Amino acid sequence: MLEAKLQEASVLKKLLDAIKELVTDANFECNEEGINLQAMDNSHVALVAVLLEAPGFKRYRCDRPMPLGVNLASLTKVLKCAKDDDECTIKAADEADVLNLVYEAKHTDRIAEYDMKLMDIDSDTLGIPETDYDARVTMASVEFGRIVRDLSLLGESVRIEVSKEGVRFASDGEAANGSVLLKPTEGVGKVPKKDEDSEEEQGEEANGDDEDEEQAEDGKKTKKEKTKVKKEKDTEDVEMEDEEENGNEDFKPEGDDDEEKNSDDEESGKKRKKKQANGTSSKKAKTASSSSKGKGKKKEKDDDKDFEGVIIELNQHVSLTFSLKYLVNFSKSQSLCGKVQLMMSNDVPLLVSYEFGQGHIRYYLAPKIGDD
Template identity: 70%
Template sequence: MLEAKLEQAAILKRLLDAIKELVADANFECNEEGIQLQAMDNSHVALVAVQLKEEGFENYRCDRPMPLGVNLTSLTKVLKCAKDDDVCTLKAGGDNTDTLSLVYEARNTDRIAEYELKLMDIDSDKLGIPETDYDARVTLPSAEFSRIVRDLSQLGESVRIEVSKEGVRFTSEGEAANGSVLLKQSDAIGKVPKKEEDDDDDEEKEEKEDAEEDGDDDDEEKPKVKKEKKDKKKKVKKEDDDVEMDGDEEEEYKDKGSDDEGEEEQDDEDSPSKKRKRAASSKDKGKKKAKRSKDDEEDELPDGVRIEMNQSVNLTFSLKYLVNFSKSSSLSSVVQLMLSNDVPLLVSYEFGQGHIRYYLAPKIGDE
């Protein structure tokens, strides 16, 4: 019995969009650790390996290991019936061992849709992928990688990837035009010390704001003094003019004055609480700033290019496959390229629920 619940159907949609043009039929291997897929393209040049970890699901249950053989084109059609934010539940096993059930639950309505996909018997041997110590590892924004391979695919069919002390260079030579893109090591990755300085600056700003607010609160007493002086001037002026007031008018005047003073005293009483509220709000503001700076750190990570190299690498690959691999950029903002001479290229995308990895054999000679 398999029951796997994903918070968003968009994850499966993006996975299928990335691999459906490489692989037609494949087995989803389900076990207690999660769901894995491993398949090669028809020409046996590229290998795709997908893993959805058990902890990446909202609910996951798999009583026994089972393969789910599916046609990826048919599964893509069924997934198109779901909205991106629908909760998607996969069910298989039990009485209906020949079908895979997909249940879509809408978040804002009571709509529940259920579809069944017929399973296939697919004979496939799982390949053992040896652990390799790569000579070079390049980490870069997935959007940048997508743009490079897409642009160079307009010029030629192959791309030469060179990793050296200068950086990583992508070169394509076509019949009508040639193109080259060089990416150098960037310092945008790991700006933590600068962020810490920014946090210190924020704290100093907060202290200044608190000091200014204290000054503002002291200034609140000034209108009262001015008003008292004004009242005295009015009284003196009226005495000079020998203006006589009846007792009722005098009481009225006093009452108004006492009311004004009462209001002023009330404002003075409220000022400490206002001061505390302002101080608290400024602290909250500081917290929000700190939190935002932490998010900014995470957002800045993909903006740079990091190159780790033991020795220089120079390999040539088919652009058609790399363009297909780059479709996984919707799953992750960062991509890793791992290269060694005469070894298949590894293109890896890590995301919250697991990873998707592509292995592509290099071109040799004039092939």
């Protein structure tokens, strides 16, 4: 059986808002690690992957792996019946054909309970290839949303070009052409070496395979310490996505990270936002978050609420063209996290990743061919 209690129903509500227009039905794959959802969009162009980690729940129990086939429109309706700050418990018996949702108001005695029909869905949980990316852009999620929405007024598709100067979003349309250039906040972005950076972790993590990641993580760390501090920073930033796994590394003195080692509090959090822009302190921020995660999830979640600046990590110049319609859709996830990461390599699908403390939502979108 499954029983998972969320501190706030809002997380689930936002998640559904973020995917319901992309996918109609999907399996919530539940196991002891947490809950995974993976689905192609209705036109099989984009892939969305959601992870809710078990430790992120106020209470979590899942005796055996079970897929819960859910109609997302139905679940959205049911979740509309929850207030944002309600405690939300989802339950399903083994082999059950209903999902039980209980909403408990924080300060009153209201208890609402809903049963939603489940359905059988062919689980085409295609393993997501573990890709190394040549470019990673980290930016405010609202800004990303703004840009793709703006450009979608002009044209159908956008060319995203990452270079040392920054990242350029360009779209050509009937009436007008548009181009938005974001310069990296702290000069030139750090360039992670592909063979030793941590981007592969992202692919691994997308598979929810924690043990492997932890080991890979250790391996990388060793490499990193052998190589350059600069790479460290880049890598650590990625590790944010592995918070649970590398918690043992918290506060470990590494390179030039020292000055913000204890940035657990609000004050240093503010500093961090600025510092984060240089791709250095972000590591510590993440590490600190990682440790604080067990204690106070809320703080962790708000970590990147007001992310500012643009971090560009580049191994190789990339230029790819994507359908704006999908990117606009992806950007709905901005309510979940103030920060978004765009991972790109030439001729492979773009990965758009939002991390929100209890997990992540990731979108994969194949580039348009011809690069026009």
